[in-house]
Amino acid sequence: MKKNLLLFLLAVTSLAALAPAAHAYDGTINFTGNFVAPTCTINSGSPNLTVTLPTAFTTSLVSAGQTTGKISFSIKLTQCSGSTATAYLSGSTVDTATGHLIVSGGATNVEIGLLNNESQPIVASAAAGSQNVDVVNISSGSATLSFYAQYVATGKVTAGAANSSVLYTMIYQ
Template identity: 30%
Template sequence: MKKQSLIIALLAAAGFMGTSAFAADGTVNITGELTAVTCSVHGGTPGATTGDVDVTLPPIPAAKLDVAGKTAGSTGYKIYVGATGETGCADGTHASVHYEASSPAIDSVTGNLKNNTPVATGGADLVQVQISDASATPTAPINLFTNTNSTPVVVSGNTAELPFTAQYISTGAAKVGTVDTAVQYSVVLN
């Protein structure tokens, strides 16, 4: 009996000590909402069959991106929400875009997109791609790592257009090569 009591006492003490090793330093409070609004998402052109958007930046001489922070090659694109007669995409709904911070190409320091083409296989060096919210006044770069949502646009006629730009941004004296990157997004409706 003494042996059993000793084992129980040791297990209880170990359990108590184990919980102190996991003491919390804070709390992350998470809220959300699921809505009944359903709008289709069309990438690049109204009525496109997917939400994917292809953006081709123009060829730019590397010399134009000779110091960190210089930008060039700004190219616009749009994400379309809803369609004429799509009654589930109700007029008056606010639509915005949330770029997913978990996208692998996002640089958590700059908030821009890293080049996915390695320098060893012909990728440009010391250059990233910056996304800007063209609905904002003035057009504002989006930190893709810490962003909230783009400027909301109101659905009218069961449709909405969300405009953005993509451009090169140097992280130093850019080196010649190709640029290829991508980011995932979700459309937020409320």
């Protein structure tokens, strides 16, 4: 009798372990997405730019805040839909204290500062909309974002290469 009771309890326990647990659904999570064609063609399909700043003398930057070597560059947009465009600038080369670009290559106590079309400082990596990058109107499917780059001293500059880069993301409205 004990043997039958033991087999019976073993069978009931096995069935209980195999029975599915009771579940109640609390809700549904829906996912939506969308793909769109690029809004504009950037620089005739070549979005990477190289801006060559002029060679400068170390004696032109001897104290923090001095600038030299201002040069213009632009991002040209064509085949656009939308009404306005701007750029968001970011990357690991941005000095978050100044918003300037940290240089590599040997020169010290210098960064590269970016300016908007009106020569006002851009604060790269600041929140979108507060970097001081121009917002330009798209007219007849085209627009141009104009910038300046210049050397900015953080102290007495020493000789060497001053190279940097920044990532940009176009923002269209």
